[in-house]
Amino acid sequence: xxxxxxxxxxxxxxxxxxxxxxxxxxxxxxxxxxxxxxxxxxxxxxxxxxxxxxxxxxxxxxxxxxxxxxxxxxxxxxxxxxxxxxxxxxxxxxxxxxxxxxxxxxxxxxxxxxxxxxxxxxxxxxxxxxxxxxxxxxxxxxxxxxxxxxxxxxxxxxxxxxxxxxxxxxxxxxxxxxxxxxxxxxxxxxxxxxxxxxxxxxxxxxxx
Amino acid sequence: xxxxxxxxxxxxxxxxxxxxxxxxxxxxxxxxxxxxxxxxxxxxxxxxxxxxxxxxxxxxxxxxxxxxxxxxxxxxxxxxxxxxxxxxxxxxxxxxxxxxxxxxxxxxxxxxxxxxxxxxxxxxxxxxxxxxxxxxxxxxxxxxxxxxxxxxxxxxxxxxxxxxxxxxxxxxxxxxxxxxxxxxxxxxxxxxxxxxxxxxxxxxxxxxxxxxxxxxxxxxxxxxxxxxxxxxxxxxxxxxxxxxxxxxxxxxxxxxxxxxxxxxxxxxxxxxxxxxxxxxxxxxxxxxxxxxxxxxxxxxxxxxxxxxxxxxxxxxxxxxxxxxxxxxxxxxxxxxxxxxxxxxxxxxxxxxxxxxxxxxxxxxxxxxxxxxxxxxxxxxxxxxxxxxxxxxxxxxxxxxxxxxxxxxxxxxxxxxxxx
Numbered sequence: 287x288x289x290x291x292x293x294x295x296x297x298x299x300x301x302x303x304x305x306x307x308x309x310x311x312x313x314x315x316x317x318x319x320x321x322x323x324x325x326x327x328x329x330x331x332x333x334x335x336x337x338x339x340x341x342x343x344x345x346x347x348x349x350x351x352x353x354x355x356x357x358x359x360x361x362x363x364x365x366x367x368x369x370x371x372x373x374x375x376x377x378x379x380x381x382x383x384x385x386x387x388x389x390x391x392x393x394x395x396x397x398x399x400x401x402x403x404x405x406x407x408x409x410x411x412x413x414x415x416x417x418x419x420x421x422x423x424x425x426x427x428x429x430x431x432x433x434x435x436x437x438x439x440x441x442x443x444x445x446x447x448x449x450x451x452x453x454x455x456x457x458x459x460x461x462x463x464x465x466x467x468x469x470x471x472x473x474x475x476x477x478x479x480x481x482x483x484x485x486x487x488x489x490x491x492x493x494x
Numbered sequence: 495x496x497x498x499x500x501x502x503x504x505x506x507x508x509x510x511x512x513x514x515x516x517x518x519x520x521x522x523x524x525x526x527x528x529x530x531x532x533x534x535x536x537x538x539x540x541x542x543x544x545x546x547x548x549x550x551x552x553x554x555x556x557x558x559x560x561x562x563x564x565x566x567x568x569x570x571x572x573x574x575x576x577x578x579x580x581x582x583x584x585x586x587x588x589x590x591x592x593x594x595x596x597x598x599x600x601x602x603x604x605x606x607x608x609x610x611x612x613x614x615x616x617x618x619x620x621x622x623x624x625x626x627x628x629x630x631x632x633x634x635x636x637x638x639x640x641x642x643x644x645x646x647x648x649x650x651x652x653x654x655x656x657x658x659x660x661x662x663x664x665x666x667x668x669x670x671x672x673x674x675x676x677x678x679x680x681x682x683x684x685x686x687x688x689x690x691x692x693x694x695x696x697x698x699x700x701x702x703x704x705x706x707x708x709x710x711x712x713x714x715x716x717x718x719x720x721x722x723x724x725x726x727x728x729x730x731x732x733x734x735x736x737x738x739x740x741x742x743x744x745x746x747x748x749x750x751x752x753x754x755x756x757x758x759x760x761x762x763x764x765x766x767x768x769x770x771x772x773x774x775x776x777x778x779x780x781x782x783x784x785x786x787x788x789x790x791x792x793x794x795x796x797x798x799x800x801x802x803x804x805x806x807x808x809x810x811x812x813x814x815x816x817x818x819x820x821x822x823x824x825x826x827x828x829x830x831x832x833x834x835x836x837x838x839x840x841x842x843x844x845x846x847x848x849x850x851x852x853x854x855x856x857x858x859x860x861x862x863x864x865x866x867x868x869x870x871x872x873x874x875x876x877x878x879x880x881x882x883x884x885x886x887x888x889x890x891x892x893x894x895x896x897x898x899x900x901x902x903x904x905x906x907x908x909x910x911x912x913x
Binding site: 320346350353354358362365366367368369378380381 | 510
């Protein structure tokens with residue numbers, strides 16, 4: 287039995303935009319995000335990233351699209367506890383293989399510096415606070431200079447103070463580095479401060 | 495670069511569950527150790543038991559069988575060619591068990607490139623005289639040097655010196671059992687009666703012990719000249735020619751060839767000792783199946799541990815896939831975990847197996863029936879080590895294959911949303 291979650295959705299994101307997607311639970315915003323991120327392939331219609339249609343791409347090709355062009359920040363940090371903070375950030379970069387290991391390490395360190403947690407680089411993730419972990423996750427999303435960063439309630443698990451820090455990081459990325467961001471959130475206050483809000487209800491976009 | 499990345503991820507996952515990994519590796523080590531030890535020991539034992547008979551048996555034995563002629567005169571007559579001829583009570587011709595033209599045959603055999611060596615032999619039925627009692631026996635007249643070189647005669651001489659048989663005229667090496675029955679020791683003179691009724695005095699220069707008691711009670715050895723003298727036969731008299739050939743597997747074909755060529759009976763070792771072949775192959779099969787069973791059990795251990803690891807690391811797999819690792823990469827990560835357990839455990843197993851074989855080789859093993867064996871026999875065949883390592887890699891690969899495939903199919907969306 288298949289249930290249609292999304293209906294008649296069509297929009298495009300320009301480079302450098304900071305967009306938030308809001309809506310009530312179950313309205314389909316997470317499903318939308320996972321389709322946009324190429325991880326969910328069970329859809330009708332077309333998804334175009336950087337001018338390339340994603341339909342009919344093989345699993346391996348989609349994996350390399352995610353690796354190269356998309357950065358993820360989830361509600362939970364999903365850091366690998368076996369690796370140091372620095373190595374966690376490096377992993378997608380090593381997978382991409384565009385730079386040597388030394389360069390990837392340098393770049394990872396630079397990203398951590400931008401996010402103000404370069405002093406924690408050698409620690410293991412479970413030695414960090416929740417807010418710090420989320421910042422590491424953001425650094426990991428940035429390592430390959432992705433075209434877009436997608437976030438699935440990145441502040442959902444954080445307290446007020448840390449949410450604020452994460453928001454300011456996003457804001458800074460958007461304003462200073464012209465990083466494109468698409469963030470799904472519950473937090474209307476967070477959404478209100480972004481460039482553009484897409485509001486969803488019952489699988490449809492009602493305002494954008 | 496990419497392999498290095500996958501290897502480093504595998505390594506950290508391995509070390510994250512060090513205890514379980516070690517248990518899995520120990521399983522492989524244990525099974526490979528037992529596999530190597532079992533096969534080396536079994537095969538050593540096989541070689542020893544086979545040697546008990548096969549080493550001392552000619553690969554091809556040429557002899558003259560006393561039997562009635564296949565063709566009776568009436569069969570040769572053209573007149574009765576199409577008749578059914580019945581001749582009853584056929585008897586063999588009165589002839590000796592001697593090999594005709596033995597000198598020429600031996601010369602031809604010595605020139606054959608497939609032959610390692612030949613040892614002529616005379617079998618003489620005698621009675622050992624113990625007081626007024628006669629004990630039946632067999633004296634084998636042998637070429638002492640060749641018999642020693644080809645069939646390890648000297649290994650089975652337990653008392654006295656085997657070479658005295660050649661150097662002392664009219665000497666005999668008694669079977670251990672026969673000597674006990676006759677209560678004769680080295681240096682004594684004994685008397686034997688031949689089948690023709692002649693009585694001969696012989697000097698005991700040693701004891702012979704084959705390990706087969708029934709043989710030792712009956713058989714004795716004398717030099718070929720002494721045997722000819724006992725039987726009152728000329729120098730060319732020989733009843734058997736024992737041939738040792740280079741490749742034992744050729745024996746049946748060569749036996750057939752000689753049979754035709756020399757017009758003589760020839761029997762090969764495989765036909766004469768079929769039961770030993772069967773025994774060896776059954777023992778080998780049992781050891782292989784036990785060894786492989788152990789390996790399969792170890793494989794299940796690895797399978798379990800990888801499955802558990804995959805459940806525990808579901809999040810890590812999901813994020814790896816979300817950040818651009820393909821299903822193939824994840825598959826490779828878990829396969830390399832399985833293989834490193836297999837290779838590490840297998841290598842240790844080979845070493846321990848070798849060590850254990852060494853220990854067993856030094857355990858004393860004294861049995862009266864095997865005078866030359868002092869410790870347990872071990873066969874250090876490189877073949878077992880090669881088979882062991884191949885099996886350890888193949889089973890761990892298979893054990894890793896299914897969990898890895900499962901891991902590569904994990905859908906990151908389900909995991910990430912489930913939180």
